[in-house]
Amino acid sequence: MAMASAFQMRVCIAFIITCTLLPVGAQDDYWLLPSLLHNGGVFTYAEGTARNSITETCYVAMTAPYKMYRLQWSHETNLLVFGETHNGSLSLPLTWPSGGALTPADRGMYRCAVTYSIPPAYTQNITIQGWQTVELHVSEAPRMLHVTKTQTQTSLILTCYAYGEHVSITWESPGGFWFINPPVPTSRRKTWKAIIHEFFGYTVGTYTCKVYSNALCNIPGNRHSVQPCFPTLITRTVTVLAYVPPTVDTFSAFNTTRLLGENITLHVTLKHTPYPLANIEWMHNGSTINTSSDRMQLSSNGLRLALIDLLPSDRGVYTVLVKNDAGTDSVAFTIGIRGMC
Structure with missing residues (x-):
């Protein structure tokens, strides 16, 4: 017993x-x-x-x-x-x-x-x-969620968001310099982000966010051997452009006189593409024009203003103001009306 x-x-x-x-x-x-x-x-x-x-x-x-x-x-x-x-x-x-x-x-x-x-x-x-x-x-396989860019003339902030386990995120700048976000090897099912902060003279060009997992997995059929789970990188690029101020040119006469009841079109163009995109505003005698009126119509992304059926109140100075974070430019037109009593 x-x-x-x-x-x-x-x-x-x-x-x-x-x-x-x-x-x-x-x-x-x-x-x-x-x-x-x-x-x-x-x-x-x-x-x-x-x-x-x-x-x-x-x-x-x-x-x-x-x-x-x-x-x-x-x-x-x-x-x-x-x-x-x-x-x-x-x-x-x-x-x-x-x-x-x-x-x-x-x-x-x-x-x-x-x-x-x-x-x-x-x-x-x-x-x-x-x-x-x-x-x-x-x-879980790493997943790229999104990237964001905040840029001014003097600073650049890039953020890369990714989801997964044992995730590492690196940023590669145009010059080949790496910004590394160290992996957290014990974390699971988390959202991670890596941020680049560059100030005063950042490099213009393409930045690449690379996301990968450091997790090691068992090889099916041989549980005593391991290999990287997800060796393939997920990448996404962000293009950082140099700031370019707008420069306005004109196809129309600066000063013109038209008959009462006629139509006239004021047309400007940009000598080059500004960065960031410029905001375009038309003014009449210093006041912003109400473009919801049927008599004042904008086209060509705001670069063309058509005045329909001219009235005595339409005479005066028309100014187009084009501006972005890099600078401002403007052109003024003076319109007179004939046939007024």
Whole structure:
């Protein structure tokens, strides 16, 4: 009896099996406890890995003819797959009811459990259970959310937002200089951002945000080997242009006289493209023109003003004001009206 108790203790410790002490009539069969074999551990696979490539398997040995053994895999509280046997050993690979690829919803604790029942004639239908657990982590692929740019003549702020696990973000400037946001290796399901602050003389050109994951994943079929989960970089570029003030040219006469009731069009152009985009405003005798009127119509992105059916009140000075953060330019036209009483 002492030897049986000692063996019972060794089995429980070696295989992490929770044992229920048997009544006196069953102890002659106690040496037939199942051995649940699986190394356990924590394994990380990349999001998108084929589920049927995961080769986690556990098996039970030391079975007896008059016992019913049930071996099963479950995820959290959901049963995935099971098998039963009356004799011999039983192997059961981890499988999912449906195929497809791993998603973040597949992360969590997976349990391989064994139960067996001895018929009432032997042990009053006692059930003994044991289990091993495997934590399966699905590393989420990094995702680029967006980049933002705030630029003035004297400063530049670029921000890159990304989502994922173990994410690192780097900015590469036009000169090849790298701005690095160190990864946080233990973080999961977070949103990260990397910011460039450049002041007083920033470099004009293309800046590139690069997002990648430092997570290491198990290679399907060989859980003892690991490789980078997501070696492919996600990139997005931002173009930083030099500030250019607007310079206005004109196709129309600066001073002209028209008959009462005639139409006239005032037209200007820009000698080059200003940066940032310029705001265009027309004024009549110092007051902003109401362009919602049918008699005053804007076109060509605000560079052309048409005056319809001239009235005596339309005479005076018309000024077009073009401005951006880099500068301001303007042109004035003087219109006289003939035929006034």
